[in-house]
Amino acid sequence: MEKYKIAVVNSSSFGQVFKEHWSELEEVGTVDRFMVDPDIPGKELAEKLKGYNVIVSSVTPFFKQEFFDNKDELLLISRHGIGYNNVDLKAAKAHGTKVTIVPPLVERNAVAENALANLMALVRQAAPSSERIKEDRYEDRAQFMGHEFSGKTFGVIGCGNIGSRVAELFQVFGGEVLINDPEPHAPKGWFSENSKVKEVTFDELLEKSDYISLNASLNDTDLHFINAEALKKCKDGVYFVNHARGALIDENAMLSAVENGKVSGYAADTMEVEPVRASHPFLKNDHFLITPHTSAYTYECLHGMGEKCVSDVKNLVSGKPLVRELTETI
Secondary structure (H helix, E strand, C coil): CCCCEEEEECCCCCCCCCHHHHHHHHCCCEEEEECCCCCCCHHHHHHHCCCCCEEEECCCCCECHHHHHHCCCCCEEEECCCCCCCECHHHHHHHCCEEECCCCHHHHHHHHHHHHHHHHHHHCCHHHHHHHHHCCCHHHHHHCCCCCCCCCCEEEECCCHHHHHHHHHHHHHCCCEEEECCCCCCCCCHHHHCCCCEECCHHHHHHHCCEEEECCCCCCCCCCCECHHHHHCCCCCEEEEECCCHHHECHHHHHHHHHCCCEEEEEECCCCCCCCCCCCHHHHCCCEEECCCCCCCCHHHHHHHHHHHHHHHHHHHHCCCCCCECHHHC
């Protein structure tokens, strides 16, 4: 009987594009893929993963206290990504389970570049205008008016690893770049190297920005912090892009703001409830551009993420220190 049983949970990409990553794990033990309900109860999840002592996990499901209370010999959760709000770190440590994440730099360019790409596609109405051609309605093109980016004011909420890169990209357009980061996470020396950006209050950023990128982490104080009250403070016609966490916004408030014209558009690669179903009201309005959590889906980024998860498992097996282990800091 093999010592290590490895479960790849809710990751539709690990081992698919770079099949060698799956093969390398098979050299360590048996490897199985599980796709479960993102909100599966902890006890049920523990029962489903009974006997598996290593987990490679996507952004879901949630490994909370109930899961650990019912889980057997789990040694490691290696996150196939940089976020870890789906794991109760204290419960993991009490259970003796190590938790690791991918180094932020692995995803930095991929996520930031996709945020800009989706924002520009939304503003210039790339998707609906392309669909109109498919309907043989080329002559409708005058309906797809957009806005320029040059000389506009950009707001970045959350200036950590990815937010700081978004701010760097925004500077290309020559306008003012405003930063609000309640819990400063910018890379060391970043502000001195980017002297043209300006740190402002949350309200000032909302009031002045033409385009706002949400890059904050998700915690109890950030839940739905872009709500009806915040949206009222925004400049009329503002655009938002959210490639951080879906729950940073109140979806009902955003829908109302877009429908009444206060917000010109909202682009997001992450939603509060995933997977997103076709019945979601955002998908019925061309002023929204929603993509299926694909910001990290570049060949470069997926390769780096997979390499990190494989190295986590190999280091565990060989007794070597784990890189980016979160539970050791608690």
